[in-house]
Amino acid sequence: NAGVTQTPKFQVLKTGQSMTLQCAQDMNHEYMSWYRQDPGMGLRLIHYSVGAGITDQGEVPNGYNVSRSTTEDFPLRLLSAAPSQTSVYFCASSYGWWSQPQHFGDGTRLSIL
Amino acid sequence: GENVEQHPSTLSVQEGDSAVIKCTYSDSASNYFPWYKQELGKRPQLIIDIRSNVGEKKDQRIAVTLNKTAKHFSLHITETQPEDSAVYFCAASRGGGSQGNLIFGKGTKLSVKP
Numbered sequence: 001n002a003g004v005t006q007t008p009k010f011q012v013l014k015t016g017q018s019m020t021l022q023c024a025q026d027m028n029h030e031y032m033s034w035y036r037q038d039p040g041m042g043l044r045l046i047h048y049s050v051g052a053g054i055t056d057q058g059e060v061p062n063g064y065n066v067s068r069s070t071t072e073d074f075p076l077r078l079l080s081a082a083p084s085q086t087s088v089y090f091c092a093s094s095y096g097w098w099s100q101p102q103h104f105g106d107g108t109r110l111s112i113l
Numbered sequence: 114g115e116n117v118e119q120h121p122s123t124l125s126v127q128e129g130d131s132a133v134i135k136c137t138y139s140d141s142a143s144n145y146f147p148w149y150k151q152e153l154g155k156r157p158q159l160i161i162d163i164r165s166n167v168g169e170k171k172d173q174r175i176a177v178t179l180n181k182t183a184k185h186f187s188l189h190i191t192e193t194q195p196e197d198s199a200v201y202f203c204a205a206s207r208g209g210g211s212q213g214n215l216i217f218g219k220g221t222k223l224s225v226k227p
Binding site: 033035040041042043044045048058090100101102103104105106107 | 162
């Protein structure tokens with residue numbers, strides 16, 4: 001099992017550009033989520049999904065879109081990149097959506113110039 | 114809104130000493146409390162977790178205690194080793210309709226000096 005795979009590992013964008021961060025898991029997990037990690041801020045939830053076709057907003061959803069067409073994939077789209085979105089992004093998954101350990105990917109380090 | 118407070122933000126100990134990190138949470142419906150270790154440039158990794166029906170859980174040198182009445186939970190690391198140096202995050206599950214979601218503390222940077 002590869003676990004949770006995120007691509008790309010690093011990305012530099014210009015303000016206003018759009019891009020998609022990819023996340024895939026091969027553990028047949030129902031629950032998937034996206035976090036951003038900023039210095040001194042811990043991990044903050046952007047969007048999450050409790051199953052294919054179901055997504056919802058987390059703490060900091062503005063400027064991001066998600067979709068969940070399959071159990072395995074949960075891409076995160078930046079619609080129009082802003083410098084405030086410079087961060088490290090982690091995707092996570094868990095077996096169930098209720099009180100289960102979350103498994104994290106290796107992260108995507110994103111810089112917006 | 115709900116939040117998780119984590120203290121201290123930095124902790125330095127000598128090898129072999131114990132380390133304690135404390136968290137408080139505000140959502141009385143929280144029922145799942147994991148701890149993650151994150152080494153520099155790496156992913157957060159689950160090291161131990163506890164559910165609300167248990168007061169204490171141990172795994173070798175690591176233990177977690179939970180006081181639901183006071184809304185406190187703590188991580189205890191005994192006989193610390195240099196490889197324990199990392200940032201540790203506590204988290205609490207949200208209650209209500211978002212029970213899958215975790216609220217994270219801001220982290221504790223633990224340094225273990227040889």
